[in-house]
Amino acid sequence: MSATPTPIYSGPIEQGDLFPAARKSRGFLALIRRHPTIALGSALLFVILILAIFAPYLWTVDPNALSPAHRGRPPSLRNWFGTDLFGRDLYSRVLYGARVSLAIGFSVAVMSSIVGLVLGLISGFIRWTDAIIMRVMDGLMSIPPILLAIALMALMQGSIINVFVSITIAEIPRVARLVRSVVLSLREQPYIDGAIAAGTTTPMIIWRHVLPNAIAPLIVQATYVCASAMILEAILSFIGAGTPPSLPSWGTIMSDGRAVWQIKPYIILFPAAFLSLTILAVNLLGDGLRDALDPRMAKRF
Amino acid sequence: MPLLSVENLRTHFRTADGILRAVDGVSFTVNAGETVAIVGESGCGKSVTANSILRLIPESIGKIAGRIVFEGRDLLGLPIKQMRQIRGNEISMIFQEPMTSLNPVLTIGYQLSETLRLHQGLTAAQALARSVEMLTLVGIPEPAKRVRQYPHQLSGGMRQRVMIALALACSPKLLIADEPTTALDVTIQAQILELMHELKSSAGAAILIITHDLGVVAEIADRVIVMYAGRKVEEAPVEKLFRTPQHPYTQGLLDAAPKLGASLKNSEGRLSEIPGMVPSPKETIVGCSFAARCARVSQRCREVVPSLEPKSADHFVACHHAI
Amino acid sequence: MDTTPILNVKNLKKHFSVKGQTVKAVDGISLHIMPGETLSLVGESGCGKSTAGRAILRLIDLTEGEVELNGQRIDQMSARQLRPLRRHIQPVFQDPYSSLNPRMRLRDILAEPIRNFGLSPNAADIESRIRQLLEMVRLPADAAGRLPHEFSGGQRQRISIARALAAEPSLIVCDEAVSALDVSVKAQIVNLLQDLQKELGLALLFISHDLAIVEHMTHRVAVMYLGRIVEIASRERIFGSPQHPYTLALLSSVPVPEPGRTIDRIVLKGDVPSPMNPPKGCHFHTRCPFALDRCKTDEPKLRSVAPGQHVACHLHDLPPSENPIAQRTAVSEVSS
Numbered sequence: 008m009s010a011t012p013t014p015i016y017s018g019p020i021e022q023g024d025l026f027p028a029a030r031k032s033r034g035f036l037a038l039i040r041r042h043p044t045i046a047l048g049s050a051l052l053f054v055i056l057i058l059a060i061f062a063p064y065l066w067t068v069d070p071n072a073l074s075p076a077h078r079g080r081p082p083s084l085r086n087w088f089g090t091d092l093f094g095r096d097l098y099s100r101v102l103y104g105a106r107v108s109l110a111i112g113f114s115v116a117v118m119s120s121i122v123g124l125v126l127g128l129i130s131g132f133i134r135w136t137d138a139i140i141m142r143v144m145d146g147l148m149s150i151p152p153i154l155l156a157i158a159l160m161a162l163m164q165g166s167i168i169n170v171f172v173s174i175t176i177a178e179i180p181r182v183a184r185l186v187r188s189v190v191l192s193l194r195e196q197p198y199i200d201g202a203i204a205a206g207t208t209t210p211m212i213i214w215r216h217v218l219p220n221a222i223a224p225l226i227v228q229a230t231y232v233c234a235s236a237m238i239l240e241a242i243l244s245f246i247g248a249g250t251p252p253s254l255p256s257w258g259t260i261m262s263d264g265r266a267v268w269q270i271k272p273y274i275i276l277f278p279a280a281f282l283s284l285t286i287l288a289v290n291l292l293g294d295g296l297r298d299a300l301d302p303r304m305a306k307r308f
Numbered sequence: 309m310p311l312l313s314v315e316n317l318r319t320h321f322r323t324a325d326g327i328l329r330a331v332d333g334v335s336f337t338v339n340a341g342e343t344v345a346i347v348g349e350s351g352c353g354k355s356v357t358a359n360s361i362l363r364l365i366p367e368s369i370g371k372i373a374g375r376i377v378f379e380g381r382d383l384l385g386l387p388i389k390q391m392r393q394i395r396g397n398e399i400s401m402i403f404q405e406p407m408t409s410l411n412p413v414l415t416i417g418y419q420l421s422e423t424l425r426l427h428q429g430l431t432a433a434q435a436l437a438r439s440v441e442m443l444t445l446v447g448i449p450e451p452a453k454r455v456r457q458y459p460h461q462l463s464g465g466m467r468q469r470v471m472i473a474l475a476l477a478c479s480p481k482l483l484i485a486d487e488p489t490t491a492l493d494v495t496i497q498a499q500i501l502e503l504m505h506e507l508k509s510s511a512g513a514a515i516l517i518i519t520h521d522l523g524v525v526a527e528i529a530d531r532v533i534v535m536y537a538g539r540k541v542e543e544a545p546v547e548k549l550f551r552t553p554q555h556p557y558t559q560g561l562l563d564a565a566p567k568l569g570a571s572l573k574n575s576e577g578r579l580s581e582i583p584g585m586v587p588s589p590k591e592t593i594v595g596c597s598f599a600a601r602c603a604r605v606s607q608r609c610r611e612v613v614p615s616l617e618p619k620s621a622d623h624f625v626a627c628h629h630a631i
Numbered sequence: 632m633d634t635t636p637i638l639n640v641k642n643l644k645k646h647f648s649v650k651g652q653t654v655k656a657v658d659g660i661s662l663h664i665m666p667g668e669t670l671s672l673v674g675e676s677g678c679g680k681s682t683a684g685r686a687i688l689r690l691i692d693l694t695e696g697e698v699e700l701n702g703q704r705i706d707q708m709s710a711r712q713l714r715p716l717r718r719h720i721q722p723v724f725q726d727p728y729s730s731l732n733p734r735m736r737l738r739d740i741l742a743e744p745i746r747n748f749g750l751s752p753n754a755a756d757i758e759s760r761i762r763q764l765l766e767m768v769r770l771p772a773d774a775a776g777r778l779p780h781e782f783s784g785g786q787r788q789r790i791s792i793a794r795a796l797a798a799e800p801s802l803i804v805c806d807e808a809v810s811a812l813d814v815s816v817k818a819q820i821v822n823l824l825q826d827l828q829k830e831l832g833l834a835l836l837f838i839s840h841d842l843a844i845v846e847h848m849t850h851r852v853a854v855m856y857l858g859r860i861v862e863i864a865s866r867e868r869i870f871g872s873p874q875h876p877y878t879l880a881l882l883s884s885v886p887v888p889e890p891g892r893t894i895d896r897i898v899l900k901g902d903v904p905s906p907m908n909p910p911k912g913c914h915f916h917t918r919c920p921f922a923l924d925r926c927k928t929d930e931p932k933l934r935s936v937a938p939g940q941h942v943a944c945h946l947h948d949l950p951p952s953e954n955p956i957a958q959r960t961a962v963s964e965v966s967s
Contacts, residue, residue: 024327025320025371041324197724198732200690201791205798206717206747215743219734349813463902493675494840495899498884502898520814523886546890564818566847568885572871578822579847582815585783 042299048291055285059105067099070255079271088277091263100255101277107167107244107256108237108285114171115236116229119178124225126179127186128213131194141187144180152177152235153242160248167250174239178232185228189221223300230293234286241282257282309380310337311514312361312482317374319353319360326590330356330370332538335616338482343508343515345529345546347522347561351586353538354518358486361516362395363388378482397427400475404487406467410459416443416470417455420477427478442473447503465496469503476511485517489524501527522565526550531622534558537587537597540616544623554625556602557582596628604629635702636663637802637834638687638720643696645679645686654907656682658858659696661933664802669828669835671845673881674855677906680838683855684806687836688722689713701801718748721795725807727787731779737765737790738775744798764793768823785816792823802834809844821848842885846870851939854878857906857914860933864940874942874956876919913945921946921955 039046058065074094082089088097130140147155152174159173193199193216202212243249244258245265252259257278264274315335321328331353338344346354359365360372363383376383378399383391395401403409411419420442421435430438436455443451446469459467468488475483488504489497501524508515508528519525525532525546532549534542534557542555553559563580584601587593596602599609606629614626645657657679664670672680685691687698689705698706700719708716721744724730731740741761744750751757761775768789779787788808795803805824809817825848827833839845845852846866853863854877862875873879880897887894899918904910910917916926923945931943944956951957 024329025318025373026322026327197726197730200685200688201722201724201730201794202732202743203690204688204717204720204722205744205794206714207743208714215735216732220732349815465902493903494842494884495675495880496902497886498896498898501886502896521886522814522888526888526890526892527886529890550888550890561814562888564815565888566818566821566843567889568843568846568882568887569870571846571866578825579818581818581822583819585785585816586813 042295044291045295045299048288048293048295051284051288052292055105055281055288056109058102059109062099062102062106065102067102068096070095070100070103071253072096079267079274081271082273089271089273091260091274092267092271093263097260097274097277100260101257101281104255104257104260104278105281105285107250107254108240108282111167111171111174111240111256112233112237112285112289115174115178116233118171118175119182119232119236120225120229122175123179123182124186124221126183127190128217130183131187131190132209132213132217137187140183144183147176148180148184152239156239156243157246157248160243165249165251167254170240170243170249174236174243177239178236182225182228182232186221186225189224190217193217193220227293227297227300230289230296234289234293237282237286237289311340311379312338312516313375313377314357314361315375315377317357317360317372317376319356319365319370319372321370323369323590328589329538329592330589331360334535334538334540335374336533336540336543338514338516340481340514341512342530343517343528344531344533345517345519345525346533346535347519347525348535349520349561349586351537351589352535353589354535355486357535358401358484358516358518361484362399362401363391364401393427396423396475396480397478398480399482399484400478400480401484401486402468402471402475402488404490406464406471406491407459409471410467412459415456415458416462420455420470420474423474423477438477439473442477443470445476445507446470446473447499448473464492465499468492468496468500472500472503472507476507476513479511480513483511483513483515485515487519488517490519490521497524504528522550522561534561537593538589539597539613540626541598542625542627543616548620548623552623552631554619554623554630555598555627556604556629556631557598559631560601596626604631634665636699637666637701638662638664638836639697639699639702640687641697641699643683643686643698644694645682645691646694649907652907655858655909656906657686660853660855660858660860662853662860662863664834664836666801666834667828667832668851669837669849671837671839671849671852672855673839673842673845673852675840675881675903677857677903678855679858679906680855681806684722684804684836684838688720688804689717690722715748718744718750718798719800720802720804721798721800723788723791723795723803723805723808725810727784727791727811730791731787731794733779736776736778737761740779740790741765741775741794741797744794748798750797750799760797764797767796767827768793783816785812785819788812788820789823792820792827796827796831800833802836804836804838806838807840808837810839810841817844824848842882854881857904857909859914859943861915861944862940862942863933864937864942868937868940872937874936874940874947875944876921876946876956877915879956879959880918880920913943 072095076094077090078094079092080086080090086096086098088101091097126140130137155177156173159176160169163169199212199216202216240249240256241258244256245262247262249258250256260278261275264271268275317331317334319331321330334357346357348354361376365372372384417436417439420439421432424430424435424438440451440455443454448454448466448469489500492500517528529546532544532546533540534555536557542558549558553562560582564582566579582601587597595610595612596614599605608628614628616624616626618624619630641661642659643657644659647654647656660683662670672683674680686693693706696706697704700716705713705716738761741764742757745757745760751760762772765772765774770786770789809820812820821844828835837845837849849866851865852869853860856877862878869878873882880899883894883896897920901918904917912928913926913931916922925945931945933941933943936942936947946954946956
């Protein structure tokens, strides 16, 4: 077949890039631009954390101080968020309540991650334990977390430690399932085989090869657990099964204003707004981390 | 007039760490009925070239510039609606991975009929009949039974045949095949190549085949284009390319591939290597993109991009020191 | 001259149980590798070559059979007994992108086997070994502090080879080690392996589907089909006068980079049968252009048809004048 000669394109050869050159800015600002969700989430969370930690210095009064003369006042210069039905300053209660929510959120996230990690590693690596552990996890997960937490609280006294324990138990199964699936997929990676062939013992394989690669998804999951724990705690306190009344939590505050929300909406409004913002911040952080920590190991191009 | 004329095609992607110049000024033509192969290693831009012709690059990540003239029309200037009428109809494409190129939840018959009903306006019954015809054409046994099956019930070789049937269903003028046999076993590859030979003559379509396998090129192509780092470095009819390559990279590729039967002729020793590695498409390269690895490099190579020069009526090379 | 094989495999079988059915991925293969020799295991997907490699490396357990490494039976050993012996047989895997822990620096990747097998008395010695290894695989010395994703595919395979060498093995099992690389890089790695073999006297078990590469670097070849070895012979005999129909078809299917050359190609009909349901008798009879009635029921055993060549095919029971393979290869020997 005769090949007709190719006419060489004789027009003007345009060169140059089709996109404007990206300014390779290093440093903080570039980081923010590349990961806006992480930036926003952590900024919000940081603000709320500051408010919680420095509550005593931020023009608050004793959150439990009753002041019957000033019951049910709307927001004013004296009480920035108003007062509840017992005359307690809502602004102070909300700020101190932040401590409870954040403390529960973080501690549950940490503890359930640790326990879930251990369970997930064991069931992922030691095959015969897999069935047992996972069935127990399935059993726990089949009960809606809030009901589980309520049931556990019913067995114990209402105290912040017990709230912490019951919510942790409700959150562990999700983490364990995640870690297990990550471990199962990591086990298939050839570099694990390489480590076995290089004479590495199983505990060292878990420590040096599996764990570092499992941490990233675990961290992301921990942020979602944190958000979920905060909501669970608020619900528990709302129905009176949570922290004792001496320790105000956003749920408790909302519970106090439940009956009168139509005429005095600010009692529910402020704790609800803070709770929502905090959950939003944590979720944003989680989403941002998930995108940032995405496996970019195979930089193939 | 050539069937397809690609003029100064540039396809750039915007990534987090810079601009990726996947295709950086490539021009070539394909005439009716001929088979042109684009050969190169990974990262040279050959697949992106194929995808750019059919404008399968999402707007959000990549931009295509240049002219792609198909039967007198510039494809890059067409509205997407008209582009869709061309895809699968006048220009069709088969992809590398038969496992993922077919929709796993639709039957083979449905997927074949879909393109026939869309482009040729056939009724469901007519489309089904033609689908069975196409399956027979591509050598699938028991086509009436297969038409009702799902992709996972077929083997890799069969799926690739179905892809070919899909591509040829509307009698396209140009078939673009992106690494059609790379994912297949070598005995299945032989079957598919034989099928493509048969269909070449009967279907009359021009074929643009993208591959890294020089053996496949030798078997099926009329003309060959060699790409490196987003640019075209050599173009010639297939025999001239293999017998008298002009570009050092082409020569290097030909030498680096071991030939079956070489040990019997006592014509072996070390495999000739090309030192170094393919540059990343994110790098801006001044001068010839192959300079860093070329044995014939000079200072001029590092400064001036060599332009495509004709060494004879049908043999073009972009090199300051062509062989 | 040392005549103990480094590796001696007898009747290796590996069966998997999938949804109640037994998949005989490897169905009784026997082979041996002498010190300093390369044996290639070739075949297409589903033939069981990778599974065989993993079983020999004892990354999976055997269903049946014996594996002797340096004369010692390793197939029944416990993990603890096996661990120190693993240094003599090391793998290089196919995918350069998942063969290395993405979060470990090269220095740690290479130090791991050295520490595990106690090959170095102190940290300074480890450092110098690491430098030596990087030099051996032609990587720059400053690579030690970097992470895998900073390297290209070819470079990562070099790192994998360095890791294998770190244990000072007698045998390296390359499981499609160059299949995922570009042509020009393949050549680099193949040359590297050959140089290392000459320098260090390494034996190689080279598992691959790429016959041209195999021909270039091997001493002997074993061809597998659906879990069995159908032919095993020296390089000259396999590529010069193959005696099994599958080997013939395989060799003739490889596209040759010589335009215009007519190939006497045997194009096999049909697909590779599923390993879950292999044909009775000779596994290949459904696609064999020369199948006899006998092939449907009797499984052919490997037997010697020439010095250094064993074939499992009933055609060789026929007198040579009736044996289509004997005639074919005689013809092709004349013409090439």
